[in-house]
Amino acid sequence: MTPFKLTDELVEQIEQLIDSQQNTELVKLMDDVHYADIAEIINELNEDEATYLIKLLETDKTSDVLTELDEDVREAILKNLSAKEIADELGELDTDDAADIIGELPNSIVQEVISEIEDREHAKDIVDLLRYDENSAGGLMAKELVKVRENWDVLKCVKEMRAQAENVTRVHSIYVVDEEDKLKGRLSLKDLLTTSTRTHIADVYIPKVDSVNVNEKPEEVAKIMSKYDLEAIPVVDEIGRLVGRITIDDIVDVIREEADKDYQMAAGISQDVEADDSIWQLTRARLPWLFLGLVGGVGAAAIMGGFEEMISKHAILFFFTPLIAAMAGNVGVQSSAIIVQGLANDDLKGSVGSRLIKEMLLALLNGVILAAILLLFTWVWKGDFLTALAISISLIAVILVAGFIGTFIPLFLHKRGIDPAIATGPFITTSNDIFGILIYFWIAKIVLGI
Known part of the structure; x- marks a missing residue:
């Protein structure tokens, strides 16, 4: 085709x-x-x-x-x-x-x-x-499904299934319920075909079946179906009655929408918009984060203004400001992206403390390697070891702080029920820019004895 x-x-x-x-x-x-x-x-x-x-x-x-x-x-x-x-x-x-x-x-x-x-x-x-x-799962589910009662025999079960299947586009599973429609398990088609027509369903059905409550969030349903490779999952109400099912095509839509939303949020777009939306809609979605970037830039400029005298004596510090800001932003985004991905996939193990320690050790290792390269380059270029040392030590400190912020902020937001994807975009970049520049000039002032 x-x-x-x-x-x-x-x-x-x-x-x-x-x-x-x-x-x-x-x-x-x-x-x-x-x-x-x-x-x-x-x-x-x-x-x-x-x-x-x-x-x-x-x-x-x-x-x-x-x-x-x-x-x-x-x-x-x-x-x-x-x-x-x-x-x-x-x-x-x-x-x-x-x-x-x-x-x-x-x-x-x-x-x-x-x-x-x-x-x-x-x-x-x-x-x-x-x-x-x-x-919610209830808002995502469909009512079309095939269900049989545990007290039916196989012959009646097949007859009822034929009638129900006429209204079901695709039969993923056969669910077993009791007289009150409470979900009891699922029925294997193989067992149904190889069992005597007089056998009761209660004697052959599989009691273990994964299900979700009607009030479950779609993202949680997606995690369950992905974890257990399910094509469909039954939905039950507060008292365990079978009320519907969710199929994989609906979950694919949920995953795609969530990915689109997280991607836009990471790019600094606060609302769900598309390229064909009006200029006004796109402006409203982008402007809040652009304004945050503006505030961050003004804050960074104000911080640099406070070290104007030091910059005038050591002009080389000014030339490395973009590098420090860029490294702070990059490290913060990398750390937050890993954490957000782990939270989304439910892959994060251990306590918050252990996660922070791991990220700090990783940031320290990366910082030392990059700082050593920067120290050698600056020393050879300008021939001023003390200034090169100040810039390199600042880089290590900035990377450590950026790693901490990039790890802690998404974990904190997640604990507060706020989408942590917000922490992978301009929020992290701007905050790290400000802290990075402040730390940079502060350490440089100490090392250079100004």
Whole structure:
């Protein structure tokens, strides 16, 4: 299968077919195109063209297309669809995707859309999902699953599974519940096929099954599924009843969104934005951290102003200021990045104290090696051993402090329930710049006896 490639020629061809309303040719062209690729095409069309194409194609395809569209494009299309048309699209989707789309609709039409969904059980499941916080396992799960009761025999179990499987896109697991729908375990398909039809499920099911509570954070669900290589995980309520399942495709979305957010935060962008957002939105996301950088720069300049006399006597100290600031920022970002990654992957072992000691030893080793190189270079270049020694000792101290700040700050933020990714960007760089320059000139003043 040749990978799909969106070209300007293809987009232009589709626009021409829409403009001339050549519906037969348009449907034929889209017939073998995957829904994710159709979504990529629609993202390039204007609002009227996108709506036209969605209305033209069959709902069994366009419903999946809607889930893949950029949020602003989907919002524009849904605005041009009637409540009945939206309901028809939702009727083809799994409950989790349907609930996500309904959550984006204006409150004024939500009830009307739900009332237009023909499958009342499907509508009931969607409404049930809407009551969960979107930032929870309940808000992430789907209601579609296959479950059997422990008191059924194998024959009845197979019959019930066939009926349930009609509404499930992919059967990852067969869950076993009791009469109160409390999760008891899972059923192996192999055991089901090789067991007598008269055998009760209670005698063959596997009691051990990983599950998550409806209130669990999506990030924690992602960690569990990643750790145990799960394709799906059941979700239970506060009293242990099976209420849904979360599949790997939803977790991939969670991981991607979390990675995007952490990357932007590390780059000094305080809000979730995209390249196509307005200039005002992008400015609001970037300006706070740029302002912090400005404050840090002014602070560093003020500190240097306090050592103006020393700089005038030893001008060489001024030339090494960018190096000291850069090393402080780099070491701090490196340390914080390792800690944040460890926290995200739940890989950090031992106490905070042991982690700090390890980072300090690492910073000391790196500092000594770099300082020795700098000492030799400066001494040979300027022939002033004492000044070279002052700069080199300052470098070791700055690296140690930067390593401490880069390690301690993300651990501290994590303990306080604040996303530690904030500590990998301008926050660490700016704070280390200020402390680094202050330490640099202070040590230089002591060593040079000024």
